Amino acid sequence: MGRFTPGIWVLVLGYMLSQFYRAFLAVLSPELRQEIGATPGDLAISSGIWFAAFALMQVPVGRWLDQIGPKATASALMLAAAAGAAVFAMASAPWHLHAAMGLIGIGCSPALMSAYYIFARNFSPREFGTLAGMFVAVGALGNLLSATPLVVVTEAVGWRSTLWGMCAITLGVALAEWLFVRDPERLDRSHPAGRLSDILRLRALWFILPLFAVNYGASAAIRGLWAGPYLEDVFRAAPATVGNATLLMGFAMIAGNFLAGPAVRAVGSVRRTILIGTAGTVVVIGALWLFTTQSLALSVALLALVGFSGASYVLLIAHGRAFLPTHLVGRGVTFLNMFSIGGTGLLQFGSRPVFQHALAAGGPTAAYSTLFLFFTLPLALGLVLYFMTPEAPHE
Helix, strand or coil, X not given: CCCCCHHHHHHHHHHHHHHXXXXXXXXXXXXXXXXXXXXXXXXXXXXXHHHHHHHHCHHHHHHHHHHXXXXXXXXXXXXXXXXXXXXXXXXXXXXXXXXXXXXXXXHHCCHHHHHHHHHHHHCCHHHHHHHHHHHHHHHCHHXXXXXXXXXXXXXXXXXXXXXXXXXXHHHHHHHHHHHHCCCCCCCCCCCCCCCHHHHHCCHHHCCCHHHHHHHHHHHHHHHHHHHHHHHHHHHCCCHHHHHHHHHHHHHHHHHHHHCHHHHHHHHCCHHHHHHHHHHHHHXXXXXXXXXXXXXXXXXXXXXXXXXXXXXHXXXXXXXXXXXXXXXXXXXXXXXXXXXXXHHHHHHHHHHHHHHHHHHHHHHHHHHHHHHHHHHHHHHHHHHHHHCCCCCCCCC
C-alpha cells in the first residue's frame, strides 16, 4: 500500500461509499417494508436500478477518464450520489427508492474505475493486478459498514437520519476527490484515439465478457439484496443476526480480495486462479440451493464462502487489462466493468420474478432455493465459456 497516494486513498473512500450503497438495502429491508411498504421485490427493483444506472454510465465514464481525467470525473459525479442519498432519506413510497438508487448508481459509477485508470496508466499489467486487489479489499470496508454497524446506527437514530448523514459524508468525499486526486499525464498525439469498436475487435476478450457478466452478480445480489430477507424469512433471524451474517460475508469478501494476488503467485496463472475461484463459487451457491433450510449456521457459513470465493472480479479485470493497449485503457476497463455491473443489474431484475413465481408456487423455502439455483446456472455457463480465453500475454 506504499504506492497509494493521498488521491488514491480519497478514491478508496469513494469506493467504500459505492460498496456501502450497493449493499445496504439488505439490512434496511425490515424498516423499509414496515414504514413505506417496500417488499423484497421492490428492493430488487431498486437494487437493479442502481446497477443498471452504474452500468450505463461506464461508456461515458471511460470517455471522460481518457479526455478530462479521473479527478473531474469522480468528484463531479459523486454529487449525484449525495443527491440520491437525500432523496432516499425523504422517501415515502417504493418508487422514491428507485429514483434515489438510480442517482446513487450514477454517482458511484467512476469510483473504482478512476483508481483503475490511474493504476493502468502508471504501473505495469502485473503491478495492476496487485494494486487493484488491494484497492478493492480496502474499499470493501464499505461493505462491512452496511452490515452490523448500519444496524446499530439505524437503531440509534433511525434510517432517515442515517441517510442524511450519508448524504453529508458523500458531499465531503466529492470535495476531497477534487482537492487530492491527481490525473496521470495526458497521452501525446502519437497514440491513436481509442474507440469502442477497437475494444470489440480484441478477440482475447470475447470469452472473458460472459463471465464478467455473471461472476460478480451472484455474490453482489446475495450480499446486497437477498441475504437479509433469506435469513429473516426462512430462519426468522433477528436484525442483529442478519447484520452479523452480512458482516461476516463482508469480511470474507475483503479476505478474498487481499488473497487474490498471493493466490495468483501460488497457482502461477491469473487464468487458472479465476477458474478455481469461480468453480468454488458455483459449488458454494449450489450448496445453498441444495441445503436452503438445513440450518442457520450452515447457511451463514455458505454465505460467507460466497463472499470469499466471489472475489475473482479483480483478477478478471487484471486479466482483461493485460490485453488492452495504452490508448484503450480508460474505455477498456470501464467497458469490462460495464459488463460486470450490467450483468449484475440484469440478475437483480431477473431475481424478482423468479422469486415471486417460486414464492407463489411453493412458499419461502421453494422461493429461496429456486433463487440460488437461478444464480448458479449462469455462473456455471460463464465458467465453461471462460475456458476458451487465452492466458494473459505477460504470463
